[in-house]
Amino acid sequence: MDKLLLIDDEADVQYSFRRIFDQPEIELTTADSGEEGLKLIPRLKPDLVIMDVRMGGISGLETLRRLRALDAKQMVIMMTAYGTTQTAIEAMKLGAYDYLLKPFDVPRLKQIVLNALKAARDMRQVVSYQPLLESEDYDLGIVGRSEGMQNVFKIIGQLAGSNATALITGESGTGKELVARAIYHHSQRNAQTFLAINCAAIPENLLESELFGHEKGAFTGAAAQRIGKFEQCHHGTIFLDEIGDMTLSTQAKILRVLQSGAFERVGGNQPIQVNVRVIAATHKPLEQAVAAREFREDLFYRLNVVRLHIPPLRERRDDIPLLVNYFLKKFAQAQGRAPKSILPAAAELLERFHWPGNVRELENAVQRATVMAKGDVILPGDLPAEISSLPAAAPDKPGPALAAAAGAPAGGGGALDWAALGRTLFQWARQEGKLKVLPAVERELIIQALLETKGNQVQAAKLLGITRATLRKRVEKFKIKQELAIQ
């Protein structure tokens, strides 16, 4: 449950907030003045404070100033009437997360509140990187016992006393964001702001303004000055996610901030100096982007000072049982129930799957299975189809087992289940890390047809359902002739 504190002396505003946030995940408290709000906050520990700038008693800005002295991290959104954006800018400088213009647009209000709550969670949740399996912190840890993850933990530890820039790489869903938050929590800056920006999620033309702010009139639509994330994050930590998706011009600006801490707002010419620690992440191989001149080499080297590579899950299968247990407990806790257990056959399927979506996909699969399982035990059938349809065990010779998996009776004669056969072949190839599945299968089919027809290409082509010319081309391409020693 997220705790929201509204500080506003207008009864109307309090009333609309009660209506807008009348939902079970949100607990709304209201205060009529800055003084009352400041008294409430230490006890209430709200995830987010939304406060009007103009109130009876001390002003919103003064309240924010006093609040900052108590807690540098409290998430705050300021509300202000149209025409007073200068105050909003002041508020941003004092570390407000964002501001809202009154009268507010309800969808935008909700969006800003949701963003702020997510940012607040990022900051609050202590991400422990020692897998404390039995401890209370268990539900916030990064789980992993594999060598690859142990290396990651080691580097997080080494980074704890430093302000170095770090670059986190790894496929989608491997836990890059989690690791970034762990670095932040174990750094000396953990009492300051942490802001995460997904560079791929923000339209190219808006990213610079999001990061560096803009001056009034900098571009069409820039009706007022805006403070960017770097300025907001002064003394804090900024997490630049999907950094491979930035334009060269934004890259140049980032490089300058990294080198000298300076930048200008878009459309401005006054240099602004900040002290921000940068943690970057990408799922793209940046070396390739550098070679293709899509990513600045100098920025790459600047970011790459400390590199944390998170291996894909299929390369650290020994982490799978730990993760499964962890997610079972996590979902059980969220539902206030005892964790379900898992049938060894189902656990074994999870350990063998190739997990293209990595830990995120595993997490989703376990969650789904928890919901699907009718009793206390998760069965293979409760898992997503692509996992439960994995062949029963990985045999050395796919022959009879493959036929069985495809639904063909051992003695032949039954109808072949092509869909199952295709699925099985595909999964097999994926498990072996084969990339070109189709040519591999095609080659084997052609060899079989030629063997059966003793090298008669006309008959073989007929069996395969292709023309003789096509067959001849394939035989050449796959270099089948030498192998079968046929003419």
Ligand SMILES: Nc1ncnc2c1ncn2[C@@H]1O[C@H](COP(=O)(O)OP(=O)(O)OP(=O)(O)O)[C@@H](O)[C@H]1O
């Ligand atoms: N080692 C781990 N232990 C526990 N949970 C993990 C671990 N790795 C990833 N997760 C969970 O998996 C999900 C995906 O992780 P995260 O968002 O950090 O991945 P990502 O690498 O940033 O992915 P993407 O590239 O898609 O943004 C999250 O819910 C995260 O909590």
Ligand SMILES: [Mg+2]
């Ligand atoms: Mg991510």
